[in-house]
Amino acid sequence: MTDLLAAHRDRLDAALTAIRTRGYHSAFPESPSPRVYGENAAADGQAAFEAHLGQEYAAGTPGARGTVVTEESPFGIELNVAYPRTVEDGLDELLTAARAGLTGWRDAGIDGRTGVVLEILDRLHKRVFELANAVQHTSGQAFVMAFQAGGAHALDRALEAVAYAHEEMSRYPAEALWEKPAKGEPIRMQKTFTVTGRGVALVIGCNTFPTWNSWPGLFASLVTGNAVVVKPHPLAVLPLAITVDVCREVLTEAGFDPNLVTLAVERAGDGLAKPLATRPEVKLIDFTGGTEFGDWLEQNATQATVFTEKAGVNAVIIDSTDAFKALCGNLAFTLALYSGQMCTTTQNIFVPAGGIETDEGHKTFEEVGAGIAGALGKLLGDDARAVEILGGIVNQAVVNRLELAAQYGEVVLESRAITHPAFPNAVVRTPLLVAIDAQETDVYGSECFGPVSFLVKTADTAEAIEIFGRTVTAGGAMTAGIYSTDAKVLDQAREAALDAGVALSENLTGPVFVNQSAAFSDFHGTGANPAANATYTDGAYVASRFRVIQSRRHV
């Protein structure tokens, strides 16, 4: 087992350095180019993905009852993968099996477990093209994005979480000699400290980022000595089925119980998450999804430590700029990427009613809107190119929401449907941009998930900053941005972001976007506002996933 750690020691050490400095670092190349991954990697990965279609997936889930097909591809292809179906009646069997390997896993020690988990990441990397296809056809992400966000970047985030967990567990010595001065000989005790997991961890996946949002919690819990039950979103099972498969394969090879990681697939509507999340065996929960259920978990799964990422009202404040065209281009890409279906996509763009000063002279409120709309038009003008940015709409609820949103204010840019050249049944939509008055917080003060953004007309920048702080404090946010040439305004925005507990991106006009967070450097979420009670990744994300149990005796 320690051989596995030795094999991945350099990767771990580089990650440990990265989390201390939080500069640029990446362990898994983000380019799907044949020059990086080899000539056959893409085709082989696609073939491996296609081999799952129409088949029964042998996930080996204890306590499962029959199978269930739950996925529908946003790109309109037939998936028809059948998974073992977990039902409430089978939870005793599932959780008993999950717990069976805990002692052996604990006894593997910090380095033993870390080696196994790093080997799992390496194997997942070897299947990254297969995973990218699976992410694409469940989430609706375009292929390159699925490869990056669902593959390479997700692996980086997972490695970041494993590095934090390894560092956290290593804070405590395995042994200590305690020598208290006394009259005559000192009093001497030998002490041992053993890291033990909390029990069973539950990961509840989401539809849009089945791997990126699940892997940090999954591997943080596994490496700290817990068994993990993975419950995917019914519409995005395959990426996590492959994940669980790889985990079980490596665990078995290394001599551990494969049931330390299990897949629990429910039929949509079965409501499996509530009974599962409140089981006494479940001590850790990682959840990504809607606010309603996230809040429910926080309030009801009180036997567990709960990590949630929920909805928010991400905002960008536009005060002034010395690069108007680049501003519009940068924002347009953010709104367009994955049809605005990222938890980090900007929803509210605050612009002063009187317009802004720019390098192209004064721009009215309407001209700012037109600038962003124009940049979107240019970015998405060619259908074949557009679909590679937009991807597909993840599910029908987003389409419904989009159709309602045009009535909320004055439409600055209409959403249009695009026919995907390669997938005729794909549901593709461009972003809708709606101008709205600042007092309409009922509309823009809560999340309207999907390709919908609001151009919010404020009296001035001071009002924008005030509303920004208020809406983020009340509704949460994963991201925030400010554009200003005025150092004083930047300071005010930074102060407001600190108070509201949200990360701030300033004057992004180049190849970095407010909706993107870089593993090892940018924290994803803060845990300091209602959008998420934790972040990827810091000490708090890993420290309560294990306990240290001590014994002592005289020397």
Place this chain on the structure above:
Amino acid sequence: MTDLLAAHRDRLDAALTAIRTRGYHSAFPESPSPRVYGENAAADGQAAFEAHLGQEYAAGTPGARGTVVTEESPFGIELNVAYPRTVEDGLDELLTAARAGLTGWRDAGIDGRTGVVLEILDRLHKRVFELANAVQHTSGQAFVMAFQAGGAHALDRALEAVAYAHEEMSRYPAEALWEKPAKGEPIRMQKTFTVTGRGVALVIGCNTFPTWNSWPGLFASLVTGNAVVVKPHPLAVLPLAITVDVCREVLTEAGFDPNLVTLAVERAGDGLAKPLATRPEVKLIDFTGGTEFGDWLEQNATQATVFTEKAGVNAVIIDSTDAFKALCGNLAFTLALYSGQMCTTTQNIFVPAGGIETDEGHKTFEEVGAGIAGALGKLLGDDARAVEILGGIVNQAVVNRLELAAQYGEVVLESRAITHPAFPNAVVRTPLLVAIDAQETDVYGSECFGPVSFLVKTADTAEAIEIFGRTVTAGGAMTAGIYSTDAKVLDQAREAALDAGVALSENLTGPVFVNQSAAFSDFHGTGANPAANATYTDGAYVASRFRVIQSRRHV
């Protein structure tokens, strides 16, 4: 402000080293001897304590309504200290005041806050004799114990928590340069990372250890950037009133808002803790006390991160020994110290029905009981000496419980009342020892807080280990011990303790006792069984008390 850190830098650095090695360390001398603290220290401290009696304590609590007298000394002296009374109607005012200084406190930075908190600990140390008297006359601890557990050791535990918090906050760089390789020039971003507190922290104190159990949470929350509301147990206010006083004094001197630390005293029965603990401003709660209210907090104060220390069924398994007399003496001291009113006192002593092998030959079950009883008799035979170990009974509920307990089984050693030579109205009782059959888990499977221990007759050691694991898993434990000369039995006990999530002391026959945990080395509680969901002190105890908020911009 950084001057304060410089003044205490060596103390911090030594603590930081100690928590990495978890060997012996102490920053505050535990001996109240005049040779250590000076000729006048004891008399001055007592005079300072006595100066509070019968007076109104000017705690400066915002939103308080009138005053309230709530304390009764277990030693029977008149305290009559009147404190500002906090009522539910005053919570808006209190919490608004508590929050007012948060921004300034955040902006003080990690080192600024750490310096202030270390200065507070230093000032508390200067008042350690006054605090010892206050702890003695509210908790019922005898003076020397009050000085140590309530003064020096409590300061060590507080320092340990501050060291963990400082290390935790320092894991993140204040600034980072992110340089991503790209075609041509790399993409460069400058990033800042700011530690911010969660908001208002609530500390709910207990009757028996008002300082030892409150200080770690109080100072961990304060140093990480939170405001702290301290709600003492109505019967043990003065030690925390002095604590809050010192905090406010140092905060004011250093230019911060004194309302960052406030005292909220309720009239017994007011039920202030529930409305206070569930206020949205309250983001952190530290609680020591009964299981019922601890569980209530965990289940209802879901807007906060809750740290609890509750009840448990501490156990010692006796399998065999090569030092029977020393075993009996060691256990007797544990049962007698502070009349068994420590959350770490052994309640259940498992002994095989067939007796045990010892250095004095075979001992029957009855002879083991007689050995412990005899050691207690010897230890407590002289009243004047006995009261310095026993202290007073903390409140009437303990007396009532003790009086009922004799009927639970066969009395091995009766509890007797002792008249305190110095305090004629003190309520002093010696430990009761009751033999009981293993099947009576209804009796010994839950905590019987006070000077009551059970000699549990098991079929053999294997059954003892099995019941030990089962009762601790169900009922929790702060401590556990094993006596055996058999390496295999020790291994089994260690394994059972790991599975049950409790720290294990092995073959204690010298000057270390199962009920004592040494700061910087022994973890107090584990967070891995129902007796406590956290430990003093590890990373998990501090990591979620703050968040890191980031900003980024292109260079």
